[in-house]
Amino acid sequence: xxxxxxxxxxxxxxxxxxxxxxxxxxxxxxxxxxxxxxxxxxxxxxxxxxxxxxxxxxxxxxxxxxxxxxxxxxxxxxxxxxxxxxxxxxxxxxxxxxxxxxxxxxxxxxxxxxxxxxxxxxxxxxxxxxxxxxxxxxxxxxxxxxxxxxxxxxxxxxxxxxxxxxxxxxxxxxxxxxxxxxxxxxxxxxxxxxxxxxxxxxxxxxx
Numbered sequence: 001x002x003x004x005x006x007x008x009x010x011x012x013x014x015x016x017x018x019x020x021x022x023x024x025x026x027x028x029x030x031x032x033x034x035x036x037x038x039x040x041x042x043x044x045x046x047x048x049x050x051x052x053x054x055x056x057x058x059x060x061x062x063x064x065x066x067x068x069x070x071x072x073x074x075x076x077x078x079x080x081x082x083x084x085x086x087x088x089x090x091x092x093x094x095x096x097x098x099x100x101x102x103x104x105x106x107x108x109x110x111x112x113x114x115x116x117x118x119x120x121x122x123x124x125x126x127x128x129x130x131x132x133x134x135x136x137x138x139x140x141x142x143x144x145x146x147x148x149x150x151x152x153x154x155x156x157x158x159x160x161x162x163x164x165x166x167x168x169x170x171x172x173x174x175x176x177x178x179x180x181x182x183x184x185x186x187x188x189x190x191x192x193x194x195x196x197x198x199x200x201x202x203x204x205x206x207x
Contacts, residue, residue, distance in 0.1 A: 019054065019093070023047055026094040030116050046097030049083035053091060060087035089123075092139070099145075106134035111141075112157065118145035126151040126168075138173060149182075160187075 024037045027044055034040050041047060052073060059070035070087035078084040082101035085091075089105045092113035097103055099119035105111075108131075109123040121143045125133035135149040138157030146164040149155065156173030167182035175184040 020051070022094050023050060023096070026096045026114070030096045031098055045081040045083060045100040049077055049081045049085060049097060049100060049103075050091065050095050052077040052081075053085040053087065053089070056085075056087035057089070057091070089134070108132045108152070109134035110136040112137055112139035114140045116142045118143065118147075118163070120146040122148045122150070124148060124150045135167075147182075158187075159184075 020041075024040055024047070027040050027047055028034045028037075034044075056070040056073040056077070059066040059073065067087075074085060074087045083097060083103045085103075085105040086107040086109075088107035089109045089111070091105075091111045092115065094114045095111060096116045097118075098116065102120040103117055104122045104124060106123055106125050108125070111123075115137050123135045123137075127133040132152045134152065136152070136154045137143075137149075138155060138159065140158050141155050141160070143149065143161040144163030144165070147161045147167065148165070149161065149167040151168055153167060154170045155161065155167070155177070156171055156175060158173055159171055159175040159177065161167055161171075161182065162176070162178035164180075165178050165182040166180040167177050169181070169184070171177045171182070171184035174187045176187050177184045
């Protein structure tokens with residue numbers, strides 16, 4: 001499979017400007033409707049949500065009064081964008097949310113690099129205990145519109161979750177997960193033509 005990561009993927013992420021440029025590039029790469037960076041920075045709620053999260057996560061990690069400020073910022077961003085990301089969630093580089101509205105990402109969720117979510121996705125918990133209770137997504141995972149991934153399950157790298165799937169069990173790397181409850185199947189070579197040239201398999205194909 002062609003290496004899906006940009007050429008500078010292994011370089012350390014340093015500096016706010018570098019992070020902004022990476023996020024803008026991710027928007028262009030994942031959305032054919034994206035045009036110029038200035039327009040995307042102004043109108044894409046998914047970008048606004050992840051930029052706000054990067055700040056609120058720093059406040060959350062700092063602890064103390066920072067956690068209250070982080071929660072306030074998170075909820076204000078939810079009000080503006082319709083995207084709720086708990087400041088405790090850990091999100092990797094070049095993360096992109098397409099359309100955005102209705103996305104919920106829980107406190108202990110972990111998301112790798114180059115991942116993408118469509119609108120209506122929930123990375124939710126199934127426990128009321130203060131433990132790891134939200135999903136972990138590997139690198140280059142795509143989650144289709146309306147899908148729910150519940151509990152501390154792990155979705156392996158280079159996998160796709162079909163639209164409206166409900167996933168409650170782990171999925172290995174290079175999987176396609178569809179259905180209710182979600183069932184993981186290997187991504188077959190015959191589906192290779194359904195892959196984006198660089199990043200992912202279109203989850204809409206597996207509805």
